[in-house]
Amino acid sequence: MTETVISTGAICAETGDLQTLMSHARAIRDQQWGRTVTYSRKAFVPLTNMCRDTCGYCTFVKHPSSPEANIMTPEQVLATAKRGEREGCKELLFSLGEKPELRYEAARAALAQLGYERLTDYLADMCALVLRETTLLPHVNAGTLTDDEIDVLRPVAASMGMMLETISRRLTRKGQPHYACPDKVPLQRLRTLERAGEKHVPFTTGLLIGIGESFAERLEALEAINAAHARHGHIQEVIIQNFQRKPDIEMANHPEPSLEDMLRTIAAARIILSPDISLQAPPNLSARHPAYLDAGINDWGGISPVTIDFINPQHEWPEIRSLSQSCADAGFELRERLTVYPRYLGADSTFVSPDLLARASDMAEASGLARQQQHLGELA
Numbered sequence: 493m494t495e496t497v498i499s500t501g502a503i504c505a506e507t508g509d510l511q512t513l514m515s516h517a518r519a520i521r522d523q524q525w526g527r528t529v530t531y532s533r534k535a536f537v538p539l540t541n542m543c544r545d546t547c548g549y550c551t552f553v554k555h556p557s558s559p560e561a562n563i564m565t566p567e568q569v570l571a572t573a574k575r576g577e578r579e580g581c582k583e584l585l586f587s588l589g590e591k592p593e594l595r596y597e598a599a600r601a602a603l604a605q606l607g608y609e610r611l612t613d614y615l616a617d618m619c620a621l622v623l624r625e626t627t628l629l630p631h632v633n634a635g636t637l638t639d640d641e642i643d644v645l646r647p648v649a650a651s652m653g654m655m656l657e658t659i660s661r662r663l664t665r666k667g668q669p670h671y672a673c674p675d676k677v678p679l680q681r682l683r684t685l686e687r688a689g690e691k692h693v694p695f696t697t698g699l700l701i702g703i704g705e706s707f708a709e710r711l712e713a714l715e716a717i718n719a720a721h722a723r724h725g726h727i728q729e730v731i732i733q734n735f736q737r738k739p740d741i742e743m744a745n746h747p748e749p750s751l752e753d754m755l756r757t758i759a760a761a762r763i764i765l766s767p768d769i770s771l772q773a774p775p776n777l778s779a780r781h782p783a784y785l786d787a788g789i790n791d792w793g794g795i796s797p798v799t800i801d802f803i804n805p806q807h808e809w810p811e812i813r814s815l816s817q818s819c820a821d822a823g824f825e826l827r828e829r830l831t832v833y834p835r836y837l838g839a840d841s842t843f844v845s846p847d848l849l850a851r852a853s854d855m856a857e858a859s860g861l862a863r864q865q866q867h868l869g870e871l872a
């Protein structure tokens with residue numbers, strides 16, 4: 493199966509010559525995206541760290557009995573958003589635990605204190621608050637979503653996302669990272685991808701690499717993402733994220749994926765996925781930027797000048813200026829983008845709700861100008 497990855501010749505993505513594989517991937521990237529690599533300047537809001545799942549790799553999640561368990565108040569959300577706005581951010585990334593109220597009384601109580609029964613309704617109101625009080629565009633990364641949840645979030649989120657993580661059901665068995673995680677059952681993740689497409693939501697997804705999946709399973713997952721995009725055209729970007737070991741997780745002794753493994757996977761993704769899907773790898777999860785560019789990525793994802801990466805808190809964001817320099821050294825221009833990609837911002841787009849569409853289009857236009865001015869400023 494792995495041999496069908498490249499149509500132009502029989503090269504196996506798993507064991508074939510790495511340089512050949514990467515040069516195929518680069519060629520596709522260069523043709524579609526050129527020598528521009530993008531990022532979104534964002535502020536990160538971990539709305540709650542309570543979650544009904546217990547992924548073996550997650551350091552973010554806290555049991556409701558932990559003193560660190562919390563739901564952010566509207567005041568806290570707004571404070572972060574305002575700080576981001578002052579620092580020139582355009583995206584507010586909400587990343588949070590999934591449906592804790594379905595599992596824990598303490599989560600229901602905390603939500604009730606805020607006046608809510610369902611976390612998603614609170615999330616939607618926090619998106620609305622950010623839209624009302626700031627210039628930021630909300631991006632929601634809240635895991636699996638029902639039809640109704642998408643309907644509630646769609647009017648107030650410019651884009652949404654959920655990592656598919658893996659397509660492997662094996663990883664839901666006892667002793668595996670997704671054991672007893674109802675939201676990490678691959679069929680549920682795939683259903684969310686499909687629903688987002690049916691409802692025309694610009695969508696981010698991706699794979700978590702090195703949690704016990706086989707190489708063939710990664711390719712299968714990429715094929716599934718691509719098939720959903722072929723049906724609906726909604727996948728704006730795919731993230732290839734390397735598992736990061738941390739001392740306080742179940743997988744504290746699980747090996748991290750090697751650089752070569754990451755490069756093979758990134759290149760395979762670029763070759764399998766439709767060229768119009770942006771390919772992203774995070775710049776803070778390794779000092780591997782130039783190699784990732786060589787393997788075919790065109791985006792670094794959200795980079796925050798104001799908040800840490802709450803999901804991988806030990807990894808600092810590269811300063812945007814120094815990232816820009818290292819991209820330039822590799823022959824790429826680093827450019828800012830919005831959370832929603834330009835192709836969903838046409839005047840007759842059905843992918844963004846009307847109010848948000850007008851607003852995001854204006855921002856795209858204005859920031860294009862601002863960018864030019866900034867560039868000229870730097871030259872002066």
Ligand SMILES: O=c1nc2n(C[C@H](O)[C@H](O)[C@H](O)CO)c3cc(O)ccc3cc-2c(=O)[nH]1
Binds near residue numbers: 536792
């Ligand atoms: O800072 C992070 N941003 C993460 N983001 C944010 C992402 O980098 C940007 O928000 C998007 O590229 C939109 O601009 C995610 C977004 C998703 O929709 C799904 C998963 C992720 C995962 C992360 C992550 O681990 N760390």
Ligand SMILES: C[C@H]1O[C@@H](n2cnc3c(N)ncnc32)[C@H](O)[C@@H]1O
Binds near residue numbers: 549633654700734735
């Ligand atoms: C928001 C996303 O963060 C990713 N995520 C969660 N824990 C880790 C980790 N230890 N290393 C890398 N990525 C992680 C998951 O893929 C999740 O979907």
Ligand code: MET
Binds near residue numbers: 543552587634803
């Ligand atoms: C820290 S993970 C944040 C998003 C969601 N809980 C997921 O796993 O997909």
Ligand code: SF4
Binds near residue numbers: 546551588589
């Ligand atoms: S990765 Fe997401 S779903 Fe899994 S435990 Fe952490 S917050 Fe919950």
